Amino acid sequence: MSSLLVDNIGELVTNGAGEGPLGIRRNAAVLIEEGRVAWVGPAAYAPAADRRVDAGGAAVLPGFVDSHAHLVFAGDRAAEFAARMAGQPYTGGGIRTTVGATRAASDDELRTTVRRLRGEALRQGTTTMEIKSGYGLTVADEARSLRIAAETSAETTFLGAHVVPAEYADRPDDYVGLVCGPMLAAAAPHAKWIDVFCERGAFDVDHARAILACGQAAGLGVRLHANQLGPGPGVLLGVELDAASVDHCTHLSDADVAALAGTAHSDGSGTRTVATLLPGAEFSTRSPYPDARRLLDAGVTVALATDCNPGSSYTSSMPFCVALAVREMRMTPAEAVRAATLGGARALRRDDIGVLTPGARADLVVLEAPSYLHLAYRPGVPLIRQVLLNGVPK
Ligand code: NIG
Ligand code: FE
Numbered sequence: 244m245s246s247l248l249v250d251n252i253g254e255l256v257t258n259g260a261g262e263g264p265l266g267i268r269r270n271a272a273v274l275i276e277e278g279r280v281a282w283v284g285p286a287a288y289a290p291a292a293d294r295r296v297d298a299g300g301a302a303v304l305p306g307f308v309d310s311h312a313h314l315v316f317a318g319d320r321a322a323e324f325a326a327r328m329a330g331q332p333y334t335g336g337g338i339r340t341t342v343g344a345t346r347a348a349s350d351d352e353l354r355t356t357v358r359r360l361r362g363e364a365l366r367q368g369t370t371t372m373e374i375k376s377g378y379g380l381t382v383a384d385e386a387r388s389l390r391i392a393a394e395t396s397a398e399t400t401f402l403g404a405h406v407v408p409a410e411y412a413d414r415p416d417d418y419v420g421l422v423c424g425p426m427l428a429a430a431a432p433h434a435k436w437i438d439v440f441c442e443r444g445a446f447d448v449d450h451a452r453a454i455l456a457c458g459q460a461a462g463l464g465v466r467l468h469a470n471q472l473g474p475g476p477g478v479l480l481g482v483e484l485d486a487a488s489v490d491h492c493t494h495l496s497d498a499d500v501a502a503l504a505g506t507a508h509s510d511g512s513g514t515r516t517v518a519t520l521l522p523g524a525e526f527s528t529r530s531p532y533p534d535a536r537r538l539l540d541a542g543v544t545v546a547l548a549t550d551c552n553p554g555s556s557y558t559s560s561m562p563f564c565v566a567l568a569v570r571e572m573r574m575t576p577a578e579a580v581r582a583a584t585l586g587g588a589r590a591l592r593r594d595d596i597g598v599l600t601p602g603a604r605a606d607l608v609v610l611e612a613p614s615y616l617h618l619a620y621r622p623g624v625p626l627i628r629q630v631l632l633n634g635v636p637k
Contacts, residue, residue, distance in 0.1 A: 247275045247634060248292035249303060249607070254614050256304035257283060258585040259600035264577050265304075265615065273303070275605040278634040282601060296629070296636065302614050304580065306370025306606035306630060307561035308587025308597050310398070311490050311519055311548035314357045315388040316378040318344030319553045324527065333528035335444055335472065337554045338378070338406045345378040345388070354391050360551060361395050364559040365637060368627040370606035371587070371596050373548075375438060377402030382426045389433035398591055400436035401427065401463065404446050404454045419450045423457040436487070437463040441477035448476040455484050464592065470494045471524070482506060482516055488546065488590035490519040493533045504541040513544035517590040520582070522567035523549050523556035535572040546586030547579060566622035576619045605634035 255261075255271040262268070272289035274282035282290060323337045345353070357374065364372055374396045376388035385403045392399045403422040411418035427437075437458025441451040445468075455465050465484045469477025471491035478499040481489035489503070506515040518538050525532045538545050547564045550556040558564070561583050568579040588597025595604050609629040610617065617626055630637045 244276055245294070246281070246292040247294045247296065248289055249273045249275065249296045249298055249609070249631070250289055251286055251300060252298045252303045253300040254302040255283070255599065256302070256580065256584070256615055257600055258305060258581060258598040264581055273599060273605075273607070275631070275634040278605055280599055280601050280603045280605050283599060296609070298609050300613065301628065302610040302612055302617070303599075304608050304610070304615055305584040305597050305599050306608050306632070307368045307583050308371045308591065309364060309369045309548050309551070309561055310373045310488060310546055310587040310590040311521060311550050312372055312559070313375045313377055313402070313550070313552035314360045315353055315374065315376055315392055316341050316345050316356065316553055317348035317352055319557070323554065324557070327528060333530065333555060335406065335440070335442065335554070339409055341378045341553055342380050342408060346381065346384050350387060350391065353388065354394070357391055357395050360559050364549075364551070364561070365630060365632070366627065367560045367562055368608040368630060369559070369561050370608070370630065370632050371398060371591070371593075372396055373398040373400060373436075373591060375400040375402040376430065377405035377438075380405065380408040382421070382429050385426050386429035386433065389430050393433045397435065399434045400438045400466065401430040401434040401458065402438045402440070403427070403430060404439040404451070406440065406445050415450065419453060422454050427457055427461055431461045431463060434463055436466050438466050438468065440468040441480060442468065442472050442475060448480055451477065452480055452484070455480075459484065466490065466590075470499065478502065486516050487592045488517040488519045490548070491521055491524065491533070492518045492538070493525065493530065495534065495537070500537060500541050500543065503538070503543045507542055513589060514542070517544045517546050517586060519546040519548050519590050520568065520572070521548055521550035521556060522564055522572060523551075523558045526567055527556045527558075532571045535568060535574050539574070539578060544586060544589050545578070545582045546590040547582040548587060548590070562618050562626060563622070566619045569619035570622075576616050580615045580618060605631055607631050
């Protein structure tokens with residue numbers, strides 16, 4: 244069994260036992276065996292190992308867990324972004340433009356885009372990335388989107404209910420029937436999750452409930468896009484269906500926050516339904532940011548994710564989202580880093596990632612900085628020196 248010691252770590256974020264909310268240990272080392280963390284402790288007591296990575300006093304943290312990304316698409320919408328920056332509102336109507344380009348693309352074109360974006364994210368410290376379908380919206384195009392996504396990630400999500408495609412515009416009930424029937428049957432073998440864009444202009448609460456319930460019956464876990472563009476019933480529907488995560492949460496009522504807080508685990512480890520905030524979307528649509536403080540103060544587990552997609556948030560950078568969350572959403576740097584690592588893991592109902600404690604997957608990042616604080620303090624700077632994925636330096 245070959246072992247690797249990451250040694251001479253000035254500041255180790257464990258998200259487990261240690262100082263403060265990030266479980267920090269100083270002058271630490273991490274022993275990795277068989278892709279897993281085997282030991283964490285003071286560098287002075289580090290066991291011998293076959294190989295050694297010298298962190299040189301830098302900070303080390305769990306790899307980022309990006310629990311919300313739409314990577315299977317073709318084309319871009321740079322002109323739509325420019326129009327928005329000149330004052331046009333974001334409505335989600337551009338999704339159909341991307342659907343047209345995606346349907347026209349070959350498998351290899353889609354695969355190349357997924358790999359390019361996954362590679363971009365990896366170089367910025369993302370070790371787990373959820374990938375949604377949702378730009379195919381036919382049985383064949385949703386199935387191939389998920390097949391291609393599954394080549395790159397174990398966290399794949401069927402989003403056949405992203406919008407009602409143009410050919411079904413005047414018969415949305417028929418489209419819901421297609422999603423719940425043949426489309427789900429073709430998608431489910433390649434998907435772990437089901438998602439619906441529950442929003443005015445996309446799917447109403449009855450359609451969303453019907454689709455998510457079909458997905459659940461087919462063995463998929465539930466997550467949804469909720470309360471992004473305005474207040475609505477999405478968050479309450481997510482709680483009703485025991486969703487792992489409700490995503491966006493930009494417009495929340497007191498009842499929404501209370502319902503999320505009511506999903507708290509009895510052991511104090513957070514909420515069963517996570518609120519995933521996607522500040523890249525508010526940045527790129529010039530919209531008000533979600534109220535992270537209100538959620539955190541109510542005890543709701545918060546995750547940060549990129550929402551990487553060609554319309555509302557074309558960034559693959561978790562460090563950028565951390566910096567936005569701190570500067571624009573008043574999260575402390577520690578809260579933001581926790582949300583980008585452990586929060587994302589909770590949003591995917593995973594306990595083997597987002598932490599650096601014995602038994603966890605050895606997914607970790609060595610920063611080009613002495614502290615995690617620099618992720619928000621030095622925005623836009625490439626601070627990821629090295630990434631280890633499953634114990635393997637990338
Ligand atoms: O999460 N809101 C729905 N879906 C994406 C946007 C997709 C698009 O504009 O292409 C989102 O923001
Ligand atoms: Fe999204």
